[in-house]
Amino acid sequence: MKLLDTIPKNDGFHMPGEYESHAGCWMLWPERPDNWRDGARPAQQAFTAVATAISRFEPVTVGVNQRQYDNAKNMLPDNIRVIEMSSDDAWMRDCGPTFVKNAEGIVRGIDWVFNAWGGLVDGLFFPWDKDDQVGDKVCAVERKDCYRTKNFVLEGGSIHSDGDGTVITTEECLLSKGRNPSMSKNEIDHNLCQYLGCDKVIWLKRGIYKDETNGHVDNICCFARPGVVLLAWTDDESDPQYEISQENYEILSNTVDSKGRQLEIHKIHTPKPVIITKQESEGVDSVDGTLPRAEGTRMAASYVNFYIANGGIVMPLFNDEKDEAAMAKIRELFPDREVVGILAREILLGGGNIHCITQQLPSSIT
Amino acid sequence: MKLLDTIPKNDGFHMPGEYESHAGCWMLWPERPDNWRDGARPAQQAFTAVATAISRFEPVTVGVNQRQYDNAKNMLPDNIRVIEMSSDDAWMRDCGPTFVKNAEGIVRGIDWVFNAWGGLVDGLFFPWDKDDQVGDKVCAVERKDCYRTKNFVLEGGSIHSDGDGTVITTEECLLSKGRNPSMSKNEIDHNLCQYLGCDKVIWLKRGIYKDETNGHVDNICCFARPGVVLLAWTDDESDPQYEISQENYEILSNTVDSKGRQLEIHKIHTPKPVIITKQESEGVDSVDGTLPRAEGTRMAASYVNFYIANGGIVMPLFNDEKDEAAMAKIRELFPDREVVGILAREILLGGGNIHCITQQLPSSIT
Secondary structure: OOEEOOOOOOOOOEOOOOOOOEEEEEEEOOOOOOOOOHHHHHHHHHHHHHHHHHHOOOOEEEEEOHHHHHHHHHHOOOOOEEEEOOOOOOOHHHHOOEEEEOOOOOEEEEEEEOOOOOHHHHOOOOOOHHHHHHHHHHHHHOOOOEEEEEEEEOOHHHOEEOOOOEEEEEHHHHOOOOOOOOOOHHHHHHHHHHHHOOOEEEEEOOOOOOOOOOOOHHHOEEEEEOOEEEEEEOOOOOOHHHHHHHHHHHHHHOOEOOOOOEOEEEEEEOOOOEEOOHHHHHOOOOOOOOOOOOOOOEEOOOOOOOEEEOOEEEEEEOOOOOHHHHHHHHHHHOOOOEEEEEEOHHHHOOOOOHHHHOEEEEOOOO | OOEEOOOOOOOOOEOOOOOOOEEEEEEEOOOOOOOOOHHHHHHHHHHHHHHHHHOOOOOEEEEEOHHHHHHHHHHOOOOOEEEEOOOOOOOHHHHOOEEEEOOOOOEEEEEEEOOOOOHHHHOOOOOOHHHHHHHHHHHHHOOOOEEEEEEEEOOHHHOEEOOOOEEEEEHHHHOOOOOOOOOOHHHHHHHHHHHHOOOEEEEEOOOOOOOOOOOOHHHOEEEEEOOEEEEEEOOOOOOHHHHHHHHHHHHHHOOEOOOOOEOEEEEEEOOOOEEOOHHHHHOOOOOOOOOOOOOOOEEOOOOOOOEEEOOEEEEEEOOOOOHHHHHHHHHHHOOOOEEEEEEOHHHHOOOOOHHHHOEEEEOOOO
């Protein structure tokens, strides 16, 4: 459990693609009543469904605050490992470690600086000190040495790696004033390559409309394999999402990856706008400094926010007429994986989705 | 991480001797100011010395309450795994799991009911709910299935196993009113055999004079190997310890172990009485319901309370003229191990010693 201050790329480490082999999956347990309605009980049921689905494919560990330990143990099935771990909220993708791997199969963590998606500029709650320690704590449990980035703020949901030299991100997030305002785009690009062990960063512009994370890439675009991307899409020109998706499509069409490949782009249509109801809004505690969940707010619903497990995909559904087409598209792109859909409205209500609440631990298989 | 309600002995499991091969050692981190003087800072230094010494021989994990996480991480060396784990105090031997093993090398935990050494009868503090969950949590981190005993109160420090069919304990503790008052001695004997997978229990009478655990065996007598025991001893007839040690010597001399062996008994002389000073007493917060640390109180100092690691022994020293003889005796009995002495007064001040704050995880080597 050494804390490393060297550079992963220089040490021969890179971030594998999520579709590469996993040793397991990490999650956190939702509880804060100022973000999750009805004392987080419906969210806990949804998280349980996600954890249960993933545990069919690979070992799952759920970190939980001490006061929720009994409840989490009782709600989660026996085959899921429940570990006490303090957090401020439940977004393991963003506050947890990003794992990198070398040619010998050694896996290490990167413990990014976490500031609740924007710190004092436009962060979503305060304080975030417990979330910021999650990366370190996960690495300790897994006995993985860990890189701690110095003054470099990043969330795991704002990057995707193809595992083959290319990383994708969004300007909306990585160039936001609440992350690394003193760094230029070139410096951030360089840092991503150094830490993720990649040679090229593809910069999309914006993420999903109304995404409170400042447009994390993991809600709008991901790799299905090297050279192949999925992009959240709409044909509805009256939807603000239309222009965002078009713009990103142009970028993806006019770039090559680090290996010189033109990208094969698959469009996956978003559901119709998902809106917070009066009942949902009223179920959330109102606390100064935490983003409110107001009735009538459009949520950042997207099918791209799925988790790739060993031999499976666990993807969000929204009880929408596009659910079926989205599942079919994912099945087509991942023909060797079983696709499991989870009704994810309760997760979305908290501000993210299935990919945001999970983090893969790569296996040591080379 | 299954919770098992079967019986270890029926499943082919037994408790190995501490001198058998370990996968590692678990400890907790002291902090409560009503038990440890000066905000637990001196105790933390002593625990750090113990953890550091053991980590030379085998991997060490220290569980720590969230509020002490930073401090523990900063005090403990990098090679020690620090894991968040709530506890009421820091006696891993007693609130942690006891591990059992089968012929294939599979290791499982036993999560005894823990009631702070006597519950509402004569327990040492209240409440003890977090300590009672430590066994379960350690098993989860180690991915070990776990037996939970039903209504059977026991602390790991009240038993020693020779790994070869025999367990040793004391009547003072196991027949105390604060443990299992509704069970007869025969029933308790039977339970020990069922859970620890042994065939014979040797019942000593009393533990070390003034031992607040109701006379845990691990402070007065232990196995050096099957058929060989160490017994804390004094030749001073004016010392109340004299009669206690004589009585136990008689018992040990007139019994055989489960294999029919007569026991080889080695005496290890206790240090001269170790007394709480005014300064020490004044450093401890006074809280109703927690055992006070009054000036002039004699502490239960004994050299028997050592930890056997892979290739090493970590034993308590007291700055006493008998320290050298005790180390020599231990070296003689464990010729293949390096013996490391630690000045342990600060641990003793909290009510126990090195064996009490450690718990071995057996290796899967058969």
